[in-house]
Amino acid sequence: MKKSKPKYYAHSLEDKPPEEWQLLEDHLRNVARLAGEFASSFGSDYWAELAGLWHDIGKYSREFQKKLYDANGIECYLETKPGKVIHSQAGGHLAQQCMSNGMERIFCWLIMGHHAGLADFSSDKTGAKALEPKMRNPERSESILENVPDKIKNKLSPDFPQLLKDGADISFFIRILFSCVVDADFLDTEAFMNSEKAALRAEVYPALDDLLIALDKHLDDLCQSAEPTDVNRIRAEVLEQCRQSADLNPAVFTLTVPTGGGKTLSSLAFALRHAKKQSKGRIIYVIPYTSIIEQTAQVFRKIPGFENAVLEHHCNVVSNDESKESIRSRLASENWDAPIIVTTAVQFFESLFACKTSRCRKLHNITHSVIIFDEAQCLPPSYLRPVVFAIRELYRHYGVTPVLCTATQPVLTQTKQFDFKFKEGFDPAEVVPIISNPETLTDNLKRVELTNHADLRPVSYDELVGAIQAENQSVLCIVNKKDDCRTLAKLLPEEYTLHLSTNMCAAHRLQTIENIRKRLKTEAKPLYVVSTSLVEAGVDLDFPVVYRALSGLDSIAQAAGRCNREGRLPNYGKTVIFLPEKQPGYVQAPASLALEYLLKPDQLKTIFLPKTIESYFKQRFFQLGDHALDEKQILRLLGGNLDFYFRTVAERFRLIDDDWQLPVIAPYEEAIFFVDELKCAPHLNRKIIRKLQRYLVNISCKERILLEREGALELISLPEIFQLNAHFYDLKYGVIAEGSININPEELIC
Incomplete structure (x- = not known):
């Protein structure tokens, strides 16, 4: 047999x-x-x-x-x-x-x-x-x-x-x-x-063609119901140019629009129309800050027909129900199999340089898509060469149409100016502007006059407080350090002052931003808001006066975008640049470069024009030098004759270096109940952990030592999940740990 x-x-x-x-x-x-x-x-x-x-x-x-x-x-x-x-x-x-x-x-x-x-x-x-x-x-x-x-x-x-x-x-x-x-x-x-x-x-997601029809109707309705202001007229012009440019052949597109010019919905209109024309598979929004991601995803989901089409993928995303759709969304986040993805720059770029299977499996769904890089000026300088290299590879060989979207467009093309060769940059012939006249658009959308406080000599807290109160109207003051933020907020009248910094958990910050918007609309008394730079990119606030601590020219332009945003003032809004007595180390080089522009009276009126921003970035990148734009030598590790170092690259490519910090759970609102659930759970419950992510605050190693010395941290679960004692979390200022140090963490949070 x-x-x-x-x-x-x-x-x-x-x-x-x-x-x-x-x-x-x-x-x-x-x-x-x-x-x-x-x-x-x-x-x-x-x-x-x-x-x-x-x-x-x-x-x-x-x-x-x-x-x-x-x-x-x-x-x-x-x-x-x-x-x-x-x-x-x-x-x-x-x-x-x-x-x-x-x-x-x-x-x-x-x-x-x-x-x-x-x-x-x-x-x-x-x-x-x-x-x-x-x-x-x-x-x-x-x-x-x-x-x-x-x-x-x-x-x-x-x-x-x-x-x-x-x-x-x-x-x-x-x-x-x-x-x-x-x-x-x-x-x-x-x-x-x-x-x-x-x-x-x-289960089938809505088709991109159907989403385009729904978006066009939504945008037409918005245009018809909008107030007939100059700002809204210009926003309509931006939208129309985005719709027309979508019919162009694939390129590395730039969307250079002043803050408040309607980039979010106009870029979506471009992306969906271009995706239909070129048979692309999905739209991916890459955004630097979680605060903008939550806002952007919310804007998209409010469009009729988009409710179940948007996947929001970052560490703070939490589903509030246990519906089948929330389970489906979690599955989609594993491989980005959804028509519209909204994610962080950390999630996107660290995945592109990852080595683990769980993080790499989504990469093929990035190909043949339209990718909007929102607030492109926030691409991290120390990783700029590998980041631009990755975008260029996706465009040239994997069917991706990139869109660099910002009010302050960085220079990412190959250039020999200043003897600095950005060899990983885009060929100038590959780059196509969506807006045909960005200089004229910026000039027409001007809503702010820029002034220097005290000829940019160093000013004390007391002098700054006096100047802010002398404005006799609501003021947003943006500073470079969290310590400055808290100190300055405490010196202003408590009843009329709000504070924003990353010492507050995400849920706390979002609630404070909503409170700011409400008070600006309903209260006659001046409102003073002191914030770190987290409000600068994409946070929709509108103040008549903005004070900005000296920093890079791109940050100053973004801060000015929170001033007279809707153009409702009878005259220009007022943005004031001041020099603090102490500047953190990371801001000194870009601030010194910005000073060269600010101290020239003839340039103050044209300082936000695209040609000025371009000049600034060329000098900034030359100032940093070739090595600093790939600080961890990522491209060298991926060069050579097939001797690649994938695992080492994955270890080194971390847009946020979190070795110096520890995430702790802030005792804010529902976090207290979620912690109790976690304590009672027989095993580490990842569903509860996800819910708690909105209540996390990153503290420095020095702060951890101080808080542990005071018995302020309680270990509630392994690995190293700590809850902060309520006495050390202020409902206005967030984490209170005297002697805190200032490193540049700001909002690129995965």
Whole structure:
């Protein structure tokens, strides 16, 4: 009698016989098909299919099959010797046998890292975790490969895809292709292991075409009902130019519009129209600050038809109900499978340079999309070269249309001015402005006059308080340090003063901002608001007078955008620049450069024009120098002859260096009840942790020492989840820890 071939399985089901387990060949073919579909948008479908087909062939080992049987308490019919089971290497060893010219190394990264993540090629620090040791002695997998069906292992070696022939960066290509494979693996495994969860993904989102129709109607209604002011007329002009420019061929678009010019909805109108014209898959908004993200997502969801189309992905997002939609949103956040994504710059760029599978799996859904980089001037200078490199790769080779959206456009094109060569920048021919006349637009939308206080000599707190009160109207005062913010707020009349800083948790800040808006509309008495720079970008406040501590020219322009924002004053609003007695170190260089413009009387009237901002940024980047724009040497680690350091890059690429700080739970409003729930939970409850994220405040190491000395921190759960004693959280100022230090954390919060 002919002996039947053994069956090999990929996954088992608890309390189910092997006949109901997933056959390994089925899993391999499913992953190959899905991965190929994901990679088809950038012409690399065969590469993804082959990596998907080979990713788990290590499971053809007798040891792995016995492991499945043993885990389910079933006697295995295969005789094996005890030993460690590693199933992720055999596919790479097969690639080494079949391929050459570096192709085999690429496939080894894709296959050998599909669980552990992308590794450094070689590393003294990571040792066996590096790729090179795993590639040694590929004959180790020969006994496993004998069990692999010929129709799976005997595949033609692929040709290099066209995008690599066109000069695409290989390390970036590996990362995007890795995303296709690991997401396909996740999704097929989930479909077999958890059909109910998989079914939630199958529900259809609104189509981009339908969202465009809904947005056009919403915008037309807004235009018809808007007051006939000069500001609203200009906003309508901006919207019309965005609609017209959307028909242009893909480019690196710039949307340079003064603050208050309606960038948010106009950029969405451009993105949806361009996506329809160019058959793009989704719209992604990349925003620097969580305070703006929450505001932007709220604006989008208020558009009829958009309620279930927007995925808000950042650490503070919390669902207030347990509906099916909230579960679906959490699933979408795993791989960004939604039509409109609103996320942080930290989440976006750290994912692009990540090595872990969980963070990389969304990357293929970034391709073939329209990406709005809101407040583009906030792109972090110390990571500017790798950040612009990533945007450029997405545009040139992965079907992405980037839009750099800001009132103060940074210079990101290749330039030789000042002998400074920004080689990772965009070619000037690639950059297309959406607004045809940004200089004229800025001039027409002028609502503010800029003045210098005391000829920019250093001023004391008392002098500044006197000047603010002498205005006899509401004033927003923006300072550079949290300590200055609190001290100055305490010197102003308590009844008429509000404070904003990152010493307050997100929920506290948002409630304070709503309180400010309400009081500005309803109270006749002057309102004084003292804030750090968190209000500058995208926070919709409108004051007749704004005071701004000396800083970079881009920050000054953003601060002026909170002054006479709606243009309702009979004359210009008033923005006053002052020099504090003490400046933090991180602001001194950009402030000194801004001083060169502010002290020239003839430039004060034109200081916010795009040509002035361009001149400022060129000098600023030259001042920083080439090394400072890639401080952690990210691009060097991804250069070389396929000797990439993916894991090291992921460790170094952190837009917020949180080693110096500790997140603590502020005893603010509902946080107290959520903490009680967490204490009573038998295990670490991640649902409660997510709810608590809106109540977190980051404190410095020095503040932690001071607070621990006072017994103000209570450890409520591991790993290191602390609650702050209520006596040390003020309902006006937030965390109170005397002797706090000032580092530049500001709002790039993941």
